[in-house]
Amino acid sequence: MDNLIFFFLRWRPWMLFAIYVVVGCMMLFGSNPYQHSVYLTSANDVSASIYNASNSVTSYFNLHEINEDLQRRNADLELEILSLKDQLTKYSEAQIASQYTPDSIFSRYDFVVAHVINNSTIRPHNYMTINKGSIDGIRPDMGVVDQNGVVGKINVVGPHSSRVISLLNDNLRISCKIKGSQQVGSLVWDGNDSRYALLRELPRHATFHKGDTIITSGYSTTFPEGVPVGIIEREMKEIDDNFFTLKVKLFTDFSQLSTVRVIIDRMSDELKKVEEDPEENKTNH
Numbered sequence: 001m002d003n004l005i006f007f008f009l010r011w012r013p014w015m016l017f018a019i020y021v022v023v024g025c026m027m028l029f030g031s032n033p034y035q036h037s038v039y040l041t042s043a044n045d046v047s048a049s050i051y052n053a054s055n056s057v058t059s060y061f062n063l064h065e066i067n068e069d070l071q072r073r074n075a076d077l078e079l080e081i082l083s084l085k086d087q088l089t090k091y092s093e094a095q096i097a098s099q100y101t102p103d104s105i106f107s108r109y110d111f112v113v114a115h116v117i118n119n120s121t122i123r124p125h126n127y128m129t130i131n132k133g134s135i136d137g138i139r140p141d142m143g144v145v146d147q148n149g150v151v152g153k154i155n156v157v158g159p160h161s162s163r164v165i166s167l168l169n170d171n172l173r174i175s176c177k178i179k180g181s182q183q184v185g186s187l188v189w190d191g192n193d194s195r196y197a198l199l200r201e202l203p204r205h206a207t208f209h210k211g212d213t214i215i216t217s218g219y220s221t222t223f224p225e226g227v228p229v230g231i232i233e234r235e236m237k238e239i240d241d242n243f244f245t246l247k248v249k250l251f252t253d254f255s256q257l258s259t260v261r262v263i264i265d266r267m268s269d270e271l272k273k274v275e276e277d278p279e280e281n282k283t284n285h
Contacts (some may be wrong), residue, residue: 089115092259109224110264114135116257117161121194126166128152133160143222144262150174150187150229150253151260153222162262168194168254173222176245178227179213181206187214187229187248194254197229198236202244208232214248221268 017283092113114130134157144151144164153172156163165172168189176187176199185202199214212232218225228251236245265271 024031031158049173094096108266110266112138112262112264114138114162114260114262116260119254119257120166121168121254124170124191126254128164128166128257130162130164130262131160132262133162134159135159137264138162138262141222142265143227144260145227145263146225146252146257146260148228148253150216150223150227151252151257154262164260166254167197167250167252174223174229175217176214177217178206178208178232179215179226180204184217184219185246194251195247196233197250198277199232199246199248200243202246204242206244206245208244208246210234214246221265221271223263224265225283 008226107248112132114126114132114136116133118129120126120128128151130144138154138157140154140157142154145154150167152164152166152169153174154162155165167174167187170189170191172188174187175184177184183203183206185199187197187199189197202208210232214229216225216227216229216231230248230250233247236247
C-alpha cells in the first residue's frame with residue numbers, strides 16, 4: 001500500500017498533465033464541429049491502419065493452412081488429369097484396334113495396343129519394354145508391329161509389362177519375302193544402322209528390283225503373312241553364290257517408337273500342337 005501511494009505521489013504531475021490533456025481534447029473536439037470531424041477522420045485512419053496490420057499478421061500465420069489446402073487441391077487436379085489421360089488412351093487404343101476388320105488378312109488375329117516405355121537402338125542386342133503383360137493376354141513369341149511395319153517379338157512377359165526383342169537385335173530372325181513372290185529369306189539386323197536390315201538366304205533364282213516391298217512370309221504364328229517390313233535398297237555381296245543378300249530400308253523408325261500393337265494369333269495353340277506332334281494324326285492299322 002505504501003508503494004502504491006509513493007507511486008502516485010512520484011508521478012502525480014504527469015498524471016495530472018495527462019488528465020488535463022484528455023479533458024482539454026474532449027472539450028475541444030466535443031464543442032467544435034470542425035475539430036470533431038478532423039478527430040473522427042484521423043481516428044478512422046488510425047483504426048484502419050491497425051486493422052490492416054492485424055490482418056497482415058493473421059494472414060501470415062494462416063499461410064500454412066492455405067498452402068496445405070492448395071496442395072490438396074493440386075493433388076485432386078492431378079488425379080483428375082491422370083484419369084482423363086487414361087480415358088483418352090483407352091479411347092485411342094479402341095480406335096486403333098477398330099481399324100482392323102474381320103475381312104482383312106488379319107481376320108484370325110487380335111491386337112493388343114501397348115505403349116513403349118523403354119527402348120534402345122544403339123546396342124548390338126536391342127530390346128524394348130511395353131506397358132502390357134500377361135493380364136492383358138500377352139505371351140512370349142507374339143509379334144509386335146507399329147503403324148508402319150514389323151517392330152519385334154515378345155521375349156519376356158510379366159503381369160503388367162513385357163520385354164520385346166527388337167528387330168534391331170542380331171539374334172532375331174524373321175521369315176520374309178518379296179511382295180508378289182513366294183521366295184523366302186531371313187531378315188536380320190547387321191548391327192550397323194537402325195534404318196536398315198538384311199534379307200539373307202534369298203534363293204538365287206528369285207527376281208527383284210530396287211524399291212520392291214519386303215513383307216512377312218506368314219510361315220510362323222508370330223506374324224501374319226503380308227506385314228510390311230521395308231523396301232529393297234540394293235543387293236549385297238554374298239559369300240555363298242547360291243543366295244542373294246538384299247539391303248532393306250525399314251519402314252519403322254525405331255528412334256520414334258511410341259504406340260505398338262501385339263499380335264495375338266487365335267490359331268497359334270492349334271498350329272503348335274500339330275507341328276510338335278506330327279504323329280498324332282496318323283491312323284493306327
